[in-house]
Amino acid sequence: MPAPYTLAEIAAVLGASVQGDAGLTVQRLMHPLEASRPDDLIFVMAPELAARLGESPVRQAVLAEGLEAPAGALEASITVLRPRFALGLLLDLFERRPHSPPGVHPTAVVEDGAELGEGVSIGALAYIGPNARIGAGTAVLPQATIGAEARIGSDCLLYPGVRVGERVEIGDRVIIHNNASIGSDGFSYVTPEQASFEAAKSGGDRVSARIAGLRRIASIGTVRIGDDVEIGACAAIDRSNIGATVIGRGTKLDNHVQIGHNVTIGEDCLFSGQVGIAGSVKVGSRVVLAGQVGVADHLVIGDDAVVGGGSGLWKNVESGQVVAGYPALPKTEALRQQADLARLPRVLRDVAALKRQVAALLQGRSE
Amino acid sequence: MPAPYTLAEIAAVLGASVQGDAGLTVQRLMHPLEASRPDDLIFVMAPELAARLGESPVRQAVLAEGLEAPAGALEASITVLRPRFALGLLLDLFERRPHSPPGVHPTAVVEDGAELGEGVSIGALAYIGPNARIGAGTAVLPQATIGAEARIGSDCLLYPGVRVGERVEIGDRVIIHNNASIGSDGFSYVTPEQASFEAAKSGGDRVSARIAGLRRIASIGTVRIGDDVEIGACAAIDRSNIGATVIGRGTKLDNHVQIGHNVTIGEDCLFSGQVGIAGSVKVGSRVVLAGQVGVADHLVIGDDAVVGGGSGLWKNVESGQVVAGYPALPKTEALRQQADLARLPRVLRDVAALKRQVAALLQGRSE
Amino acid sequence: MPAPYTLAEIAAVLGASVQGDAGLTVQRLMHPLEASRPDDLIFVMAPELAARLGESPVRQAVLAEGLEAPAGALEASITVLRPRFALGLLLDLFERRPHSPPGVHPTAVVEDGAELGEGVSIGALAYIGPNARIGAGTAVLPQATIGAEARIGSDCLLYPGVRVGERVEIGDRVIIHNNASIGSDGFSYVTPEQASFEAAKSGGDRVSARIAGLRRIASIGTVRIGDDVEIGACAAIDRSNIGATVIGRGTKLDNHVQIGHNVTIGEDCLFSGQVGIAGSVKVGSRVVLAGQVGVADHLVIGDDAVVGGGSGLWKNVESGQVVAGYPALPKTEALRQQADLARLPRVLRDVAALKRQVAALLQGRSE
Secondary structure: OOOEEEEHHHHHHHHHOOOEEEEEEEEEEOOOHHHHHHHEEEEEEOOHHHHHHHHOOOOEEEEEEOOOOOOOOEEEEEEOOOOOHHHHHHHHOOOOOOOOEEOOOOOOOOOOEEEEEOEEEEEEOOEEEEOOOOOOOOOOOOOOOOOOOEEEEEOOOOOOOOOOOOEEOOOOOOOEEEOEEEEEEOOOOEHHHHHHHHHHOOOOOOHHHOOOOOOEOOOOEEEEOOOEEEOOOOOEEOOOOOEEEEEEOOOEEOOOEOOOOOEEEEOOOOEEEOEEOOOOOEEEOEEEEEEOOOOOOOOOEOOEEEEEEOEEEEOOOOOOEEEEEEOOOHHHHHHHHHHHHHHHHHHHHHHHHHHHHHHHHHHHHHH | OOOOEEHHHHHHHHHHOOOEEEEEOOOEEEEOOOOOOOEEEEEEEEEEHHHHHHHHOOOOOEOOOOOOOOOOOOOEEEEOHHHHHHHHHHHHOOOOOOOOOOOOOOOEEEOOOOEEOOOOOEEEEEEOOOOEOOOOOOOOOOOEEOOOOOOEEOOOOOOOOOOOOOOOOEEOOOOOOOOOOEEEEHHHEEHHHOOHHHHHHOOOHHHHHHHOOOEEOOOOEEEEEOOOEEEEEOOOOOOOOOEEEEEOOEEEEEOEEEEOOOOOEEEOOEEEEEEOOOOEEEOOOOOOOOOOOOOOOEEEOOOOOEOOOEEEEEOOOOOOOOEEEOOOOEEEHHHHHHHHHHHHHHHHHHHHHHHHHHHHHHHHHOO | OOOEEEEEHHHHOOOOOEEEOOEEEEEEEEHHHHHHOOOOEEEEOOOOHHHHHHHHOOOEEHHHHHHHHEOOOOOEEEEEEEEHHHHHHHHHHHHOOOOOOOEEEOOEEEEEOEEOOOOOOOOOEEEEOOOEEEEOOOOEEEEEEEOOEEEOOOEEOOOOOOEEEEOOOOOOEEOOOOOEEEEEEOOOEEEEHOHHHHHHHHOOOOOOOOHOOOOOOOOEEEEEEOOOOOOOOEEEOOOOOOEEEEOOOOEEEEEOEEEOOOOOOOOOEEOOOOOOOOOOOOOOOOOOOOHHHHHHHOOOOOOOOOOOOOOOEOOOOOOOOOEEOOOOEEHHHHHHHHHHHHHHHHHHHHHHHHHHHHHHHHHHHHH
16 A cells, blocks of 8 residues: 555554644655655654754654654654654555566576466566576566576565575575675685695596695585575675575675675574674574674674674674674673773873882882 | 877876977887887886886886986886876876767667666666666666666766666766665664564554564665766665765765765765775765775764774764774874884883882881 | 495595495485485584484495594495595585586677687676687676676686676686676776866866866776686776786685785685775785785785784785784784783783882882
8 A cells, every 4th residue: 555645544553643633644754854745744753853843844744752843833743652663664654665567577587497486576687597486476676696496485575686596595575685695605715735636636637727726615505594584785695515504584684794604693683784704603593793793714603692893703702792892802891991092101101100210219228 | 089199199188298209109008017019108106117117118108207217218208297197197098988889789678768868878688777867978888777767867887787776866977886786775673672562563464574573674765876976896875764875976985885874975085995884874075984994873974084994983083083993093092002002011011020129119118 | 427426436536445335325415414315425524413423314424534423323434534625525526517508598698709619608698798708618607797808718607797897807717706896997096186287177078077076097907817716706806007906826705805906916815705905905825814804005915924804904914924903913913912901901900009009108218
């Protein structure tokens, strides 16, 4: 049911009530500073924006609890207790699904043996490999790729340029943004010192070209992505050497997140932009990694752990621990270390003064 | 006007004059160590390369002020005062626009309602969504995507694999490199603690599947990119929840830069590779962020600020401030802190010595 | 030769011998916890997995030296001395080349003058620019791009969405993963202070639009990639201003690695995920950069250097040096600095105590 909505309908979705004329009609949800028409609705969380409500032609607003519009500025308002949650509900009403008419665009390529569920949309110039399977209601937007034998669940949304590798398995309601890569090979090599030239020779000619330097370890495994996962633009998730790299149900990965091979991530985690997880790491559920966090290979991060932005992890993190810093420490220690560092100039001066004083005392005693 | 040029023509473009034969013809601009023909021109900024000019077959060079070729090595030269600026002018002469014949390639898909300006080039296998508008002289290279209702200005250059999301607005003379993503959804969720189960239920079935974990906040806003912006390969700019994420005129973003939702960036900024800006940050004009800088959400960075490579920002930065470090400090403080840290081993020894000496003094007094 | 293999055949490839029935047949190589059929082979490196071998239906395993299966758990086993190297050999046997039938897919676009070697596979919706040259046995997977006049060697594997820019040169047996960008323009500008308005004017109208702010320095150079290089998903390598950005034979770059313009990298280097190298850096051979390392422009890193994860480099690194930290220090110094920092709280307490004691001593003397 698209716009317009009455304020009464919107209030019902928000589980709140209307002050003023509940029959007013809403056509668009706009930013407070960009709203320009009386039938725009705005959502106000900041007191300074609430104070300026009289300056706009807008007559209707959703207000975070505690905010008030100047007298006479609005004809109707809805006050919500949990503003960010209400914002989520409200935005769902006005969200527009990207252009994705059901059916297969005539320029898309669907290889033999591919199975498409009911209502699937395959966009222009998309590629569906042999024997891939795509669940009902899923939209593969223009120029995306689904590799051979991949399995995509129902009601997924795969944006342009998404690359799903061969045999990768993806759950239901998964959203993958522009140019993300799921299922590239792991970054896995052995160095010459680990190699026996004799053993290499027995691998035949295809090995010999590479034995001078690093030897590649192939990735015959896959990636398994749970239901309700969301993956950001230009993110990259490597397949496992053997078995699967696993992203648990409900986990959200931001843009440019890199997940190495053999990694296992639990449910409902949040990894912000540019987080990098090296190979074979195990992450629990509900773990929050802020932007640019780096995690060294083979570490274990427990459930409900929280890691501050830019932190570098070289040690396991216990369940529920909050860590930060490079290298990461428990957050209270990291903050104390920063405070200590700020006191360092004074310590240096104090030590110099003490040395002079003690030297004088020692001299006094020896006289 | 493509090559060949006479040296006189080149000198005119550089606002400089020719020493020697101004009628010599230049076919190619080459790296000093790769030039191989007498009609190659080289550009020399390094003294050690100037000293070796006699070794090459090249007879003509542009020299940075202060450099001299060995006697007899050149038949003609042009000396320039601002070498890097002159290099820019010179490279423009020899730059070749990527293959992009005007018109729509027969394999491109242009949906209903799309408007293409004069001289537009739509490359092979590109996709132009419904009602998109593309200004005169813009080239959309092969396999790029312009989403429904997007607006692209004139004389833009969009490289293969660029994804411009629906309703995104892009100015004139904008360059976007391979596989960059403009307009993916913001990384925005509310956690269960913020959610009321009752409110969620009133949102209907589409909410219930997700309420067990994180609740998604949709992005109905857009991205607005000013004139003369350049965006690097694999960069990602998220759309706003409501309103627009804004990149100001003349700003340049390097490869892998990540710009979160609701961010506003001023004019003529320079963000180097892998910089990450979290949601709702406000950046002024002429701000320089070196590589891998991370900026936490909702911060404000003033005009003309400079941030050193790899810095992590958790506090606002004043206009004109130069900061560095993790966490970032004013640069002079950051450098002093590093120097203090280097003195720490000596301080530890000094304190140990002082403890012994003072213990001895105290013992002496008590005897 | 695809599966099935006999254990004897597998042992021959591994340069090892079979304990037990060498005639057993292997159909699949599986993860120990996912193997489900008697003809699965598993590879066991972890003692805890070896101890559980009896729980699985699997009857054959490759074991790292020193591991033993519970009595009666296996019908046959192969013990290997260098497990990771053996894993590489074994995975090669079971690796499946991505779907890439020889020939040109009817939806691919191959422009005039392009030359394709014997057995080349050009996937669906791929684009091969004018006069590009692709060596025998190379597979360009669906929706990849090879720019005009690019040169690709033989037996390469270019995954979907890979963008190879115009005139880029790539050696033999090179693997490039999803959505990597090779040959975008360098991030190179001059600031107004370096610019003379007079010189700018002489550059004509195309300059004037930009002179208000930053002036672009074009990239007329290219990228040269040696044999046996592997490049990760969403990596980006910029072309040189003049001459070439060079990646030496055998070097491996992980996902999201960023290589700036004019950079030169030697042979057999390993750069892990999200490493960023600024412009004009020179890296020797066999250099290892762990994840998220950042290298400032124009630095020189010697052969066999090793840099710890997340390090920031602002100084050259000598051959064979091991450095770590932000900013990077020799690793022993970096570790000592961390230890010193951990002792800082005690030092602060000690200095406070010393000040009290010395004050008392001074007072005692003055009495």
